[in-house]
Amino acid sequence: MSVKMISRRLLLRASGVALGLPFLDAMAPAFARSAAPRRRMVAINFGLGLHLPHLVPAATGRDYALTPYLEELKAFRDHLTVISGTSHPGVDGGHQAEKSFLTTVPHPGSASFKNSISLDQLAAEKVGLETRHAFLSLSQAGRGLSWTRSGVEIPTETRPSQLYAKLFLEGKADEKARRLQQLKDGRSVLDALGGPAGGLKRELGPADREKLEDYLGAVRETEQRLLKAEAWEARPKPKAEGPLPKDPVDRTDILDHARLMYDLMHLALRTDSTRIVTFFKNGMNAVPKIPGVSQDYHNLSHHGKDAAKIQELGVIERAQFRCTAEFLGKLQAATEDGATLLDLTMVLVGSNLGNASSHDNRKLPIVLAGGGFKHGSHLALGGERDYPLSNLFVSMLQRLGIEASSFGTGTATMRGLEFA
Numbered sequence: 187m188s189v190k191m192i193s194r195r196l197l198l199r200a201s202g203v204a205l206g207l208p209f210l211d212a213m214a215p216a217f218a219r220s221a222a223p224r225r226r227m228v229a230i231n232f233g234l235g236l237h238l239p240h241l242v243p244a245a246t247g248r249d250y251a252l253t254p255y256l257e258e259l260k261a262f263r264d265h266l267t268v269i270s271g272t273s274h275p276g277v278d279g280g281h282q283a284e285k286s287f288l289t290t291v292p293h294p295g296s297a298s299f300k301n302s303i304s305l306d307q308l309a310a311e312k313v314g315l316e317t318r319h320a321f322l323s324l325s326q327a328g329r330g331l332s333w334t335r336s337g338v339e340i341p342t343e344t345r346p347s348q349l350y351a352k353l354f355l356e357g358k359a360d361e362k363a364r365r366l367q368q369l370k371d372g373r374s375v376l377d378a379l380g381g382p383a384g385g386l387k388r389e390l391g392p393a394d395r396e397k398l399e400d401y402l403g404a405v406r407e408t409e410q411r412l413l414k415a416e417a418w419e420a421r422p423k424p425k426a427e428g429p430l431p432k433d434p435v436d437r438t439d440i441l442d443h444a445r446l447m448y449d450l451m452h453l454a455l456r457t458d459s460t461r462i463v464t465f466f467k468n469g470m471n472a473v474p475k476i477p478g479v480s481q482d483y484h485n486l487s488h489h490g491k492d493a494a495k496i497q498e499l500g501v502i503e504r505a506q507f508r509c510t511a512e513f514l515g516k517l518q519a520a521t522e523d524g525a526t527l528l529d530l531t532m533v534l535v536g537s538n539l540g541n542a543s544s545h546d547n548r549k550l551p552i553v554l555a556g557g558g559f560k561h562g563s564h565l566a567l568g569g570e571r572d573y574p575l576s577n578l579f580v581s582m583l584q585r586l587g588i589e590a591s592s593f594g595t596g597t598a599t600m601r602g603l604e605f606a
Contacts, residue, residue: 223523224316225557225586226461226531227309228451230510231287231331232503234469234487235542236551240500242270246566254500258507259553262514264562265528266555267603271568272575273540273548275595280545283538285339288331288464290576290594301337305579305593310462311335312588318423321462322454324349324447326440331464342466346431346446353450353459354426424457439475440467440483441505448513455531456520467506476505487542510535514555529606532557532582548572557585560604567601578603 236255243250250268252260259266276292277283285294288304306321314320323332323342330342343349431450434442447465454460471484478501479486486502489495517528533555540549549568552575555561559581567573576596581603583590591597 222587223525223530223558224458224461226455226463226527227306227534227557227582227586228455228463228465228531229288229306229331229534230465230467230536231284232467232469232506232535232537232551233281233284233539234484235537235539236503237489237496237499237542238270238540238549238551240503241268241551241553243268243564246564248563250564254504255507258504258511259514259555261511262518262528262555265514265518266553267559267561268564269552269554269575269578269600269603270549270564270566271573272550272552272578273572274575275572277538278547280539280547283547284329284331284466285333287536287538288579289333290579290596291337292595301333301339302594303335303337304331304333304464305582306332306462306464307334307340308590308593309583309586309588313461313586317458317460318421319352319454319460321464322349322451322460323464324451325466326443326447326468327437327470328468330466345433346443346450347433349447349450350426350431353454353457354423355430356423424459426453436475438470438472440470441474441476441509444506444509445512448509449516452513452516452520452527455517456527474502476502487539489543491543517556528556529558530556532559532585534578534582550575552578554578554603557582558606559585560606563602565600565602573601577601 239253241253241255243253243256245251252263256263256268274283274286274290274292277286277290278293279295282295285299285301286292288306289302291299291302293299294301306323310321321332323330323340325331325342325344327344328342330340332340332342334340343352431446434446436442444467451463451465454463469483469487471482473479473481474483479498481495481498483502486495486499489499514528514533517531517533518526520527522530534552535555536550536552538547538550540546540551549572574596576594577598578596578600579593580590580596581599583593584599585605
């Protein structure tokens with residue numbers, strides 16, 4: 187077996203150690219901070235849709251009348267943009283489209299479907315090592331919104347108590363020691379690779395020498411990842427405000443669960459434990475514990491224009507927007523470097539269903555709050571064909587400071603959406 191083959195196999199094995207770690211864009215010392223604002227991104231998806239007439243205003247521009255759902259967000263009118271007439275080109279399949287909400291990959295219901303990297307994971311590759319947790323993938327129950335570059339679904343945190351422990355509890359000393367030793371073992375493998383690979387350089391031609399330089403660059407990059415991850419393991423976790431949260435006993439109490447998750451999301455962002463969060467509000471085939479609701483949530487989403495069902499559905503969705511408004515309020519109340527946390531955090535709220543009653547994946551309900559954009563208006567972008575929602579993702583990546591001219595099916599920034 188040649189030295190080249192041994193080196194390649196060792197590199198692949200070493201990369202496997204680092205696969206769980208996000209991409210480090212700049213080779214800066216551990217915990218170094220740039221002068222640029224520390225921007226964050228949150229994506230929230232309502233899996234059973236949002237009733238469009240209760241969300242989207244009739245008028246476009248800034249002088250629109252508040253709809254029932256926007257009434258819950260009226261305190262943030264100047265800090266959000268309502269976006270209508272968008273969809274992901276080629277994404278269909280009704281509920282199956284939740285797989286593509288942050289990836290934009292077409293035809294998620296087809297037998298040949300293979301997903302790709304989600305928006306949050308691309309962002310985490312670029313900025314994730316600046317925080318203890320590269321990202322948080324959360325859900326109400328089960329499936330989430332995050333997918334790896336190879337199209338593998340990332341498991342979610344669903345229990346507030348476990349999320350709290352992940353963020354704020356140190357764990358046992360032997361557990362921390364074991365994690366540190368794993369990181370050190372990974373680093374020693376890379377250290378061993380450097381010498382033999384460097385010795386090959388003198389024996390290679392120009393083209394192979396360039397390939398080897400790329401290889402050594404990858405080794406150095408992975409070393410930096412492991413060093414930084416080791417430093418995070420040695421650094422105490424932030425102290426949380428308040429006691430360990432108790433998980434809701436009643437699974438139908440979706441508002442209690444949402445408030446607990448939103449509180450922990452706020453604390454994670456405020457303590458800079460992460461800057462990338464996704465939260466999938468999956469919905470349920472049961473009657474939610476909300477006053478005024480007597481029917482199955484999923485059944486109500488398929489209202490068939492029945493006025494009584496739409497009324498109860500509105501009670502559920504308006505209550506959930508009230509929880510979202512509380513989350514935005516917490517971000518607005520916190521400050522960092524002279525800006526509010528809301529100004530520093532893009533909060534995308536929407537659904538992969540435009541009309542849940544008919545499983546339609548066009549004309550998606552989308553609200554973007556915070557993040558340092560020029561807000562306060564209703565952008566109506568649809569015509570005969572919907573405008574690509576994926577262009578919004580390009581704008582969001584750029585707002586994070588990531589050089590991106592495209593993402594998935596998005597090939598430009600969103601029309602009409604400008605940085606503040």
